[in-house]
Amino acid sequence: MVMADNRRLGRGLAALLGDMAEPDTGSDRGGAKRVPIEFVRANPRNPRRSFAEADLADLAQSVREKGIVQPILVRPARGMPNVFEIIAGERRWRAAQRAGLHEVPVLVQDVTDKEALELAIIENVQRTDLNALEEAYGYEQLIAEFGYTQQDLGQVIGKSRSHVANTLRLLKLPERVKDYVREGRLTAGHARALVGAADPEGLAARIVEEGMTVRDAEALAQAPKAVEPAKAEKARREKDADTKALEKSLSDLLGLAVAIEHKDGGAGEVRIRYRTLEQLDEVCRRLRD
Structure with a gap:
């Protein structure tokens, strides 16, 4: 047998x-x-x-x-x-x-x-x-x-x-992502996080450029799934020119990506994306000054 x-x-x-x-x-x-x-x-x-x-x-x-x-x-x-x-x-x-x-x-x-x-x-x-x-x-x-x-x-x-199943899933990735794995620039853990992602090539390039850990790569790949596509598209449509200008102004000031989301009743939230603790410390320092 x-x-x-x-x-x-x-x-x-x-x-x-x-x-x-x-x-x-x-x-x-x-x-x-x-x-x-x-x-x-x-x-x-x-x-x-x-x-x-x-x-x-x-x-x-x-x-x-x-x-x-x-x-x-x-x-x-x-x-x-x-x-x-x-x-x-x-x-x-x-x-x-x-x-x-x-x-x-x-x-x-x-x-x-x-x-x-x-x-x-x-x-x-x-x-x-x-x-x-x-x-x-x-x-x-x-x-x-x-x-x-x-x-x-x-x-x-x-x-x-x-x-075995997770390893075989890597064959579904685009050739450019596979090249990163062959070259040793992405590990198997990084690559597995990208299977099924909306833009695996773009995410792979960012992971390599920023030297992300596997955990960071998993969070990055899952981030778009946290918001339903229809809601995300609605939020993008509702973001007016003034909000975009304010986002750019804050991003230029902090040197980090900033997103402003308006909610009902005039409330909202400001999100600042940082990659290292040093960047977070710098944001805190500027807010205290």
């Missing part, structure tokens, strides 16, 4: 990868063997798509000094004798190329496409090597190609179903 197979793979990852904490010394250990580096190929289905140059440079330096500590997990390449396709460990392979290694240690596993993709996702997720979008695309592959449910995925990778 699929579910039993999923559980087996989830529990068996450590055994497949091996617990090899010692530097590579050239001898075969734990089923690992050395193969010429040119006989190892990248996996086009690898969920991991981005490899930071600085990280690769640091790892390449470590490889020069200590070798590859943990063998690369591979499987035989179809129709290519003595050639292997990477399941997990592409970053180590790329670093080994930069370091000028002629051979790399590998662990060979004869697995199906589905099992290879499962292992690649599990290995990367457990090491937090994937960014949130890469993780989401990996989940989407398993669902589209192998009929997984979100509950199945949660059991395979050791995450909750809600984690």
